[in-house]
Structures are given as structure tokens and as C-alpha cells.
Amino acid sequence: MIRYFKILILCLFLLVITSNLFSQSSFSKERIETAVINFLKSQTNEDIEIEIIQNVRPISFVESSVSASLRHNFRDFKGLGFVWVDFNKDGKTISTEQIRVKIKKFRQIPVTTRFIRSGETLSNADFTIRRFDVTNFNENELVVNNSIVGKITRNGIPKDNPFKISDLSNDVIIKKGQIVTIIAQSGAISIKTLGTALQDGGAGDVIRVKRNGQGNVVLTGSVNELGFVLLSNNSNSTR
Numbered sequence: 001m002i003r004y005f006k007i008l009i010l011c012l013f014l015l016v017i018t019s020n021l022f023s024q025s026s027f028s029k030e031r032i033e034t035a036v037i038n039f040l041k042s043q044t045n046e047d048i049e050i051e052i053i054q055n056v057r058p059i060s061f062v063e064s065s066v067s068a069s070l071r072h073n074f075r076d077f078k079g080l081g082f083v084w085v086d087f088n089k090d091g092k093t094i095s096t097e098q099i100r101v102k103i104k105k106f107r108q109i110p111v112t113t114r115f116i117r118s119g120e121t122l123s124n125a126d127f128t129i130r131r132f133d134v135t136n137f138n139e140n141e142l143v144v145n146n147s148i149v150g151k152i153t154r155n156g157i158p159k160d161n162p163f164k165i166s167d168l169s170n171d172v173i174i175k176k177g178q179i180v181t182i183i184a185q186s187g188a189i190s191i192k193t194l195g196t197a198l199q200d201g202g203a204g205d206v207i208r209v210k211r212n213g214q215g216n217v218v219l220t221g222s223v224n225e226l227g228f229v230l231l232s233n234n235s236n237s238t239r
Contacts, residue, residue, distance in 0.1 A: 025064055026058070033056055036101065049106070052100070053080075056097075068088070077103055078105035080101070084099070085097040103135070104133055108132075109142060110129055110146060113127055120152070122152075124149060143163040152172065176197055176198060179195070193212070195219070204222065
């Protein structure tokens with residue numbers, strides 16, 4: 001009788017353990033990492049590579065039917081950031097895990113095939129369009145298409161580097177030291193004066209000019225197709 005009683009107690013004990021195991025919600029390290037990567041990729045159409053840069057621990061809950069939702073703080077989907085995994089039960093968040101993530105962003109852009117010196121006119125042989133890591137670049141400063149053919153380089157550019165808009169100029173219309181016409185436009189009023197160019201410039205380029213007869217006053221303006229330097233209303237001046 002005692003023997004059967006012990007067996008019954010053991011069976012009940014095993015039943016309780018089994019019941020608890022089946023009622024748990026478990027999230028393995030691999031499951032969480034995969035969820036984070038898939039979640040970030042679903043949030044953008046950009047070409048990105050994702051690296052989780054912390055040790056992710058497995059998470060288990062006694063409660064059953066625990067679900068997970070994710071959120072992030074990336075704006076441009078590159079660099080360092082966080083993904084938060086919220087574990088929810090019955091519409092309430094019962095736990096949150098913060099996971100540190102690094103994202104590399106790639107774009108198909110022109111990249112130099114050789115070292116290019118200042119003052120060179122670019123041809124198709126000087127660049128190739130390829131997948132390039134733009135994570136550490138301001139993308140608004142980069143040339144993103146092959147419109148660089150025929151442009152003149154303002155600066156030397158090393159091999160295997162992207163082209164910045166500020167690196168390039170159009171055909172030189174104004175040369176450094178040249179006497180130029182400066183036009184200041186304010187509404188319907190236009191004022192012309194003479195100045196000296198302090199740098200080369202092509203159509204559309206922004207250059208510095210010194211106004212003649214005004215000491216060391218230096219102005220900044222854009223070069224038009226006729227070779228005039230047009231000053232904007234907010235043009236900066238220095239002495």
C-alpha cells in the first residue's frame with residue numbers, strides 16, 4: 001500500500017513538472033537574434049548588413065502564450081542603434097529586452113579606379129559603379145550616378161573612394177585671379193560691381209571673390225553660364 005502511495009505521489013509530481021514545462025513560453029538566443037535581423041530588414045528597402053554586437057540571452061516565462069513585438073530607433077538605417085523586444089501577455093508588456101545593433105549601409109555609386117589628381121577632367125575609365133559601404137558618409141554629399149563624366153576635380157581623390165559633390169567642378173569659366181563682374185540681386189534691383197576671383201569656377205559652382213576697392217571684403221557667389229558671379233541675399237562676407 002505504501003509502495004503504491006509513493007508511486008502515486010511520484011506520478012503527481014511528474015505531472016506537475018510536465019504541466020509547468022508545457023505552460024512556459026521560451027525564446028532562445030537564436031530565435032531572438034533572427035527576429036531582430038528579419039525585423040530590421042522588413043523596415044527598409046535599403047541594402048544593409050546587420051550585426052548584433054552584444055550577447056543575447058535566452059528568455060523564458062512561466063506564463064504560456066507570451067508574444068513578442070519589436071521596435072527600433074534607427075532613422076537612416078546605418079550605424080549604431082537599438083532594437084527593443086517587448087514581451088507581451090494579454091495585451092500588456094511584461095518584460096523588455098534592449099539589444100544593441102550595428103548596421104552597415106551599401107549603395108551602388110561611382111568609385112575611383114585610380115588616384116585622381118586635382119584639375120583632371122574625368123572620363124568613364126576613371127570610375128566604376130559598384131556596391132560601396134556608405135555607413136560613415138553623409139550621403140547628401142556623394143555623387144550617386146555617372147554624371148561625373150566631363151567634370152573637373154577640385155581635389156585629389158584616392159583610389160577606391162567615392163566622389164563627393166564638393167570634389168567636382170564644371171568646365172572652368174572663371175580662373176583664379178581673373179577680374180569678374182559681381183551681381184547682387186535684391187527683388188527688382190540689380191547692382192553690378194567688379195571683383196577678383198579667388199578660385200577657379202565653372203557654371204553652377206560657388207566661389208569666393210574679393211570686391212575691388214573694398215579692402216579685404218570677400219564675398220561668396222555662384223558662377224552663371226556667362227561668367228558672372230551672382231550673390232544671394234544671404235551671401236557671406238569676410239575681412
